[in-house]
């Protein structure tokens with residue numbers, strides 16, 4: 001290096017860290033992240049890629065825009081509960097609740113007495129108010145955990161009766177039979193793939209029966225010559241000594257009350273009214289809340305589950321409890337709004353987008369998704385773009401996930417918050433401009 005070598009003029013790290021923007025970034029991102037951005041910028045100056053005077057700017061530009069590597073995405077697929085993009089988006093109320101719960105909170109503490117209090121009592125009360133037929137409620141990590149806990153507490157070392165028509169794989173290799181057998185319960189299959197009657201269950205009941213499990217096959221439909229025993233019928237099945245056999249109903253989707261838009265989707269209130277001992281469900285499907293598993297039902301049975309040692313390993317954190325309570329008590333969550341989106345409104349939004357970007361407006365069918373209501377199409381409208389836009393949209397900022405169908409990229413605004421239509425428009429224009 002000579003005296004005139006421009007590399008001598010590369011600002012030193014301590015000088016760069018005194019830059020107000022970079023100093024503030026240390027508070028936001030931590031010193032390691034900022035120093036890494038500084039090193040990247042200094043390296044670029046060393047190779048002559050940028051001038052020494054540009055190092056501070058380059059370091060600022062190299063800072064991450066977020067505190068997490070998770071990228072926010074706009075869901076333009078028309079699939080409402082899309083597991084790959086995080087299932088249910090939280091309502092503004094739930095987001096506020098998560099932020100409020102992020103510090104120290106009275107999640108398990110009574111400020112009046114200074115003593116320990118029941119964990120998540122506000123959330124459990126909200127569940128009780130939402131489903132009055134449930135004598136007890138419990139929140140665990142997810143729907144699969146709720147099912148594991150129920151079958152472990154009621155049937156470990158004993159038998160769980162399940163219809164052959166309900167031995168399902170829910171998704172991503174999650175097979176119900178494997179899950180249940182992992183709890184130490186033995187699976188006893190009854191009936192056939194297409195038809196199972198209440199007598200099939202009654203004939204299989206013995207001294208070793210722990211519970212009957214009825215599972216909603218949420219991601220497929222069997223059509224034709226089919227029948228299944230109803231919750232009402234199963235609730236009447238008794239063991240040889242005349243006692244009721246506990247009935248666990250896994251409804252999956254987390255619909256708490258019947259929704260006429262989804263006529264075949266089971267809901268917690270109806271299943272309990274029909275005699276289910278406990279219902280298990282997900283928090284982040286049709287309920288529209290955070291990832292969680294709900295157990296609702298007979299208070300003694302729920303208490304038995306709560307006291308089981310496994311419950312401690314499945315318990316949820318304060319953030320989940322906060323988001324779930326706000327979802328239950330708060331405004332209509334995005335999932336519900338997107339499911340019930342007015343086709344006419346979707347059409348006018350699509351027309352406005354097409355006018356701005358120059359695509360064609362086409363009629364499409366959205367989906368509930370997330371292993372729910374497979375047969376229910378959601379009529380809507382989308383803007384059709386050249387297929388190659390899909391990848392450019394996904395990798396843009398903000399990322400937009402559209403649907404590719406028959407050689408077209410379809411941008412469906414059903415699951416896009418209306419105040420983000422402008423972001424979609426800019427993203428599409430940028431994607432169309434990237435003609436590489």
Ligand SMILES: *Cc1c(COP(=O)(O)O)cnc(C)c1O
Pocket residue numbers: 142143144145147170215216217218250251252253281282283292293370371372
């Ligand atoms: C989705 C689903 C589950 C699993 O719930 P997670 O919350 O994803 O663990 C279990 N049973 C049924 C019927 C489902 O639809």
